[in-house]
Amino acid sequence: xxxxxxxxxxxxxxxxxxxxxxxxxxxxxxxxxxxxxxxxxxxxxxxxxxxxxxxxxxxxxxxxxxxxxxxxxxxxxxxxxxxxxxxxxxxxxxxxxxxxxxxxxxxxxxxxxxxxxxxxxxxxxxxxxxxxxxxxxxxxxxxxxxxxxxxxxxxxxxxxxxxxxxxxxxxxxxxxxxxxxxxxxxxxxxxxxxxxxxxxxxxxxxxxxxxxxxxxxxxxxxxxxxxxxxxxxxxxxxxxxxxxxxxxxxxxxxxxxxxxxxxxxxxxxxxxxxxxxxxxxxxxxxxxxxxxxxxxxxxxxxxxxxxxxxxxxxxxxxxxxxxxxxxxxxxxxxxxxxxxxxx
Amino acid sequence: xxxxxxxxxxxxxxxxxxxxxxxxxxxxxxxxxxxxxxxxxxxxxxxxxxxxxxxxxxxxxxxxxxxxxxxxxxxxxxxxxxxxxxxxxxxxxxxxxxxxxxxxxxxxxxxxxxxxxxxxxxxxxxxxxxxxxxxxxxxxxxxxxxxxxxxxxxxxxxxxxxxxxxxxxxxxxxxxxxxxxxxxxxxxxxxxxxxxxxxxxxxxxxxxxxxxxxxxxxxxxxxxxxxxxxxxxxxxxxxxxxxxxxxxxxxxxxxx
Numbered sequence: 001x002x003x004x005x006x007x008x009x010x011x012x013x014x015x016x017x018x019x020x021x022x023x024x025x026x027x028x029x030x031x032x033x034x035x036x037x038x039x040x041x042x043x044x045x046x047x048x049x050x051x052x053x054x055x056x057x058x059x060x061x062x063x064x065x066x067x068x069x070x071x072x073x074x075x076x077x078x079x080x081x082x083x084x085x086x087x088x089x090x091x092x093x094x095x096x097x098x099x100x101x102x103x104x105x106x107x108x109x110x111x112x113x114x115x116x117x118x119x120x121x122x123x124x125x126x127x128x129x130x131x132x133x134x135x136x137x138x139x140x141x142x143x144x145x146x147x148x149x150x151x152x153x154x155x156x157x158x159x160x161x162x163x164x165x166x167x168x169x170x171x172x173x174x175x176x177x178x179x180x181x182x183x184x185x186x187x188x189x190x191x192x193x194x195x196x197x198x199x200x201x202x203x204x205x206x207x208x209x210x211x212x213x214x215x216x217x218x219x220x221x222x223x224x225x226x227x228x229x230x231x232x233x234x235x236x237x238x239x240x241x242x243x244x245x246x247x248x249x250x251x252x253x254x255x256x257x258x259x260x261x262x263x264x265x266x267x268x269x270x271x272x273x274x275x276x277x278x279x280x281x282x283x284x285x286x287x288x289x290x291x292x293x294x295x296x297x298x299x300x301x302x303x304x305x306x307x308x309x310x311x312x313x314x315x316x317x318x319x320x321x322x323x324x325x326x327x328x329x330x331x332x333x334x335x336x337x338x339x340x341x342x343x
Numbered sequence: 344x345x346x347x348x349x350x351x352x353x354x355x356x357x358x359x360x361x362x363x364x365x366x367x368x369x370x371x372x373x374x375x376x377x378x379x380x381x382x383x384x385x386x387x388x389x390x391x392x393x394x395x396x397x398x399x400x401x402x403x404x405x406x407x408x409x410x411x412x413x414x415x416x417x418x419x420x421x422x423x424x425x426x427x428x429x430x431x432x433x434x435x436x437x438x439x440x441x442x443x444x445x446x447x448x449x450x451x452x453x454x455x456x457x458x459x460x461x462x463x464x465x466x467x468x469x470x471x472x473x474x475x476x477x478x479x480x481x482x483x484x485x486x487x488x489x490x491x492x493x494x495x496x497x498x499x500x501x502x503x504x505x506x507x508x509x510x511x512x513x514x515x516x517x518x519x520x521x522x523x524x525x526x527x528x529x530x531x532x533x534x535x536x537x538x539x540x541x542x543x544x545x546x547x548x549x550x551x552x553x554x555x556x557x558x559x560x561x562x563x564x565x566x567x568x569x570x571x572x573x574x575x576x577x578x579x580x581x582x583x584x585x586x587x588x589x590x591x592x593x594x595x596x597x598x599x
Binding site: 196197198201202204205208209211212213214215216217218219220221273 | 395396420421425426433434435436437441444445446449450451453457460500
């Protein structure tokens with residue numbers, strides 16, 4: 001009887017207890033604060049900084065799906081960012097398409113490219129996969145540079161943002177604050193759903209032992225490509241918003257390896273394969289980076305790089321797993337965890 | 344009635360080495376086939392060829408009347424086939440229950456929800472005697488429990504054909520007895536089972552027929568008692584001199 005009734009229940013539904021209520025309350029309060037911040041507390045430039053933070057939350061979550069859950073460390077996710085940005089800029093500048101139509105088009109391009117690239121590249125594992133994705137991203141950048149009739153080559157392309165030619169009125173710093181906030185929430189929501197679903201379990205199984213996963217009936221090709229496509233979707237949407245925000249885009253900016261490295265580092269430091277880890281990693285590192293840039297302009301990159309190295313060496317499992325472990329043992333277990341990871 | 348599994352002239356070469364060479368047999372429903380042979384006889388390769396983890400260089404694999412030669416492992420799983428691995432392959436960052444639930448979440452008899460999959464995992468863990476460790480991490484299990492987990496992951500898929508790759512290796516006599524008892528009860532429920540073992544004794548009591556492999560080829564295929572008395576088998580296992588001594592001793596006993 002029990003199996004019959006639970007068979008009809010939707011996946012993963014659990015009773016709502018006090019813990020869920022508290023969590024829901026905190027989330028709701030956080031959302032209200034985030035919604036009110038621009039109007040009452042933040043300067044326009046601070047809103048721009050926050051938009052950058054939200055963008056990296058979305059990028060880190062996008063990477064988390066393929067690099068964290070599926071265990072395929074993509075070093076070319078910026079390719080989706082760049083393609084999403086260029087799709088948007090070209091459609092808005094050359095075809096006069098409104099941003100709200102260019103955005104789903106960019107998302108579709110991200111998904112399509114992820115599937116096309118994923119089918120061959122996801123056959124590789126580990127370092128080989130990382131190198132192949134890096135190579136594809138660099139290759140696409142070169143193609144974009146050379147298609148200058150369409151892309152404007154190295155000098156780039158400018159989205160009509162003001163005046164009579166503007167197809168969608170420029171939303172300004174407050175507008176982009178909300179665009180990127182919505183995207184960060186969408187990305188985190190997607191990751192949350194994945195983490196509780198059969199799809200998420202399948203990806204984790206693939207990450208931990210692909211041969212055993214296939215023997216358990218998991219269509220590993222299909223799941224990996226789906227995770228990559230979802231990653232491409234979120235990343236391309238971020239690129240679309242970024243292109244509109246920046247107005248003028250060029251290949252060196254949209255296909256920068258720095259962006260890939262940042263999303264990887266944020267997800268890893270926060271905690272890959274978790275829902276909240278990439279959020280924590282993106283928020284911490286983006287604020288840190290901004291603060292260093294303002295206060296130590298000359299040494300910014302040097303100090304930022306050093307801090308990342310220390311963080312990865314001390315907390316290779318990520319902040320979230322470290323916090324969970326410490327909580328489980330009711331003590332700060334830094335030394336133990338370091339020992340456990342044989343550093 | 345169509346056999347559950349037909350293997351026809353199956354071969355797999357690795358370069359110049361024929362790991363499996365021209366092996367044929369068929370298995371009817373609720374039949375147990377024991378596959379034995381010394382190290383390197385091709386037993387694990389045979390399983391890998393049936394389950395799609397390796398592609399055969401020649402021959403056919405037919406499951407339930409359908410030719411599945413060269414199909415991917417998940418397609419084989421969809422044909423209601425489950426297997427264990429000789430070197431156990433737990434999902435290390437999932438707990439024991441979740442490990443087993445994966446088997447119930449995918450494949451042909453998939454559960455409707457992750458919760459139902461977990462419930463089914465608990466039933467299977469109960470059956471293999473691993474219920475108390477449901478929340479444990481697989482990395483902390485001892486040899487016997489790790490083998491039980493490997494078996495539970497396969498059983499959670501509710502297969503019609505089960506391929507066991509040395510699930511009894513490293514177990515103590517009492518644990519082997521429990522494993523054999525489980526195999527018998529699965530057979531009684533109509534499951535078809537192929538058991539690969541290095542140790543001959545364990546397998547003979549549960550197998551309907553036994554296939555002895557040697558250097559990739561079928562050496563003998565027959566009833567357990569026939570196989571046990573076959574001189575070629577003794578020779579393959581214990582060497583020519585031992586076989587000669589055994590024969591001499593038997594003749595002596597016969598002559599007296």
